[in-house]
Every structure is written in structure tokens, then in C-alpha cells.
Amino acid sequence: MLDSFRFHHIGYAVFSLDATAAIYEKAGYRRSETIFDPLQNVNICWLTKEGFPTVELLAPVDEMSPVNGTLKKSGVSPYHCCYVVERIEDAVAELKRQKYIVVKKAAEAVAFNGSRVCFLFNKDVGLIELVEEPAIMIS
Ligand code: NI
Numbered sequence: 009m010l011d012s013f014r015f016h017h018i019g020y021a022v023f024s025l026d027a028t029a030a031i032y033e034k035a036g037y038r039r040s041e042t043i044f045d046p047l048q049n050v051n052i053c054w055l056t057k058e059g060f061p062t063v064e065l066l067a068p069v070d071e072m073s074p075v076n077g078t079l080k081k082s083g084v085s086p087y088h089c090c091y092v093v094e095r096i097e098d099a100v101a102e103l104k105r106q107k108y109i110v111v112k113k114a115a116e117a118v119a120f121n122g123s124r125v126c127f128l129f130n131k132d133v134g135l136i137e138l139v140e141e142p143a144i145m146i147s
Contacts, residue, residue, distance in 0.1 A: 009091070009103075009133065009136070010091075010093075010099060010102060010103070012093070012094070013091035013092070013093065013099075014091060014092040015061065015089070015090075015091060015092075016062065016090040016091055016092045016139060016143060017054070017061065017062035017063060017064045017089075017090045018061055018062075018063055018064070018086055018088075018089050018090070019063075019064040019065075019066055019086070019087045019088045019089070019090065019137065020063060020064070020065055020066065020084060020085065020086055020087060021066055021067075021075040021078040021079050021082075021084065021085060021086075021087040022065045022066065022067050022079075022084050023067065023068075023079060023084065024067060025042060025051060025052075025053050025065050025067045028065055028084065029053060029055060029065060032055045032057075032063065033055075035057075036057050037055040037056060037057040037060070037063070038055070038056050038057065039053055039054070039055055040053050040054035040055075040056075040145065040146060040147050041053065041146065041147070043118050043119050043146055044069065044118070045066075045117065045118055045119055046118070047112060047115055047117055047118075047125065048066060048073070048074060048075070048112075049068075049069060049070070049072055049073045049074065050066040050067060050068060050069060050073050050074075050075055051066075051067045051069055052064055052065060052066050052067075052119055053065050054119075054145050054146075054147075056145075062145075064090070064119075066087060075087060087135065088127065088134070088135040088136055088137045089134075089136055089137070090125075090136070090137035090138070090139055091136065091137070091138055091139070092138075092139055092140075092141060092143045093138050093139070093140060093141070094140070094141055095140065096114045096124050096125075096126055096138055096139075096140040097114070099138055100114065100126060100128070100138070103128055103130075106130070107130060107131075108128040108129065108130045108133075108136075109128065109129050109130070110126065110127070110128055111127040111128060111129050111135065112125075112126055112127040113126055114126040114138075114140075117139070118146070119145065119146055120139055120143055120144065120145060120146070121144050121145075121146055123139055123140050123141070123142060123143050123144065124139070124140045125137055125138060125139045125140070126138050
């Protein structure tokens with residue numbers, strides 16, 4: 009990772025957005041609208057609560073959704089951590105030097121109103137997502 013990273017959210021693989029979100033809503037989280045994310049081939053929603061880390065729920069839409077592997081192996085569980093970066097190309101170049109592999113190249117994300125995201129993997133860190141400023145979530 010990089011010293012300049014700012015934590016943004018933790019993404020959870022879930023079977024059902026409604027089933028999991030209901031539990032968070034009871035605990036005072038606000039749930040966003042549901043969005044289809046074509047980059048990850050999942051439906052997602054945001055869960056936010058003042059003073060708590062933002063949670064993203066990712067539910068499969070078909071057999072091709074990448075979260076299926078996680079769900080089969082571990083059930084509902086953390087899938088990625090996301091960090092905000094100023095310039096995604098610079099961050100990716102540096103992470104490649106640190107032995108990260110690009111899993112999904114930088115592309116505009118619906119869930120962030122068009123800010124670019126990318127996914128990288130490192131065997132000692134796991135899957136991380138980068139989102140470029142301004143990283144404003146749909147609400
Ligand atoms: Ni995410």
C-alpha cells in the first residue's frame with residue numbers, strides 16, 4: 009500500500025443486499041439506492057453511519073459475478089478494501105513495483121458517479137480497490 013492512501017470503504021460479498029442491509033439499517037446505518045455495477049458484474053449498495061467505516065455490499069447478479077467464488081468458499085465475508093488516491097495511474101505504477109497485479113484496469117464506476125476505480129491483488133494483502141478523487145458515492 010502507499011502512505012498517501014486514504015481509507016474509503018470495505019466491500020462485503022453477500023448473497024442478498026436486502027437481507028444484509030436490513031441488519032445494518034437496524035443498527036443506524038443509512039442505505040443508498042441499489043446500483044448495478046457493470047465493472048464488477050454485481051449489484052451494490054452503500055451503508056454509511058457517522059463515525060463508522062463505510063460498507064459496500066456486493067451481491068452477484070449471475071454465475072459470472074466474481075463475488076461468487078468468495079461466497080462459495082467463505083459465505084458472507086469481506087471482499088476488498090478501497091482507498092482513495094489522487095491520480096490512479098501514479099498509484100497503480102507504484103503498486104506494480106510493489107508486486108501488485110492489476111485485476112481490473114482503471115475504468116469509470118457508476119457507484120462513484122464516474123470517478124475511476126481499479127482493482128489490484130497482492131498475495132500478502134489480498135484484493136484492494138483504488139478510487140480516484142473526488143470519489144463521491146451515489147446516494
Ligand atoms: Ni468497493
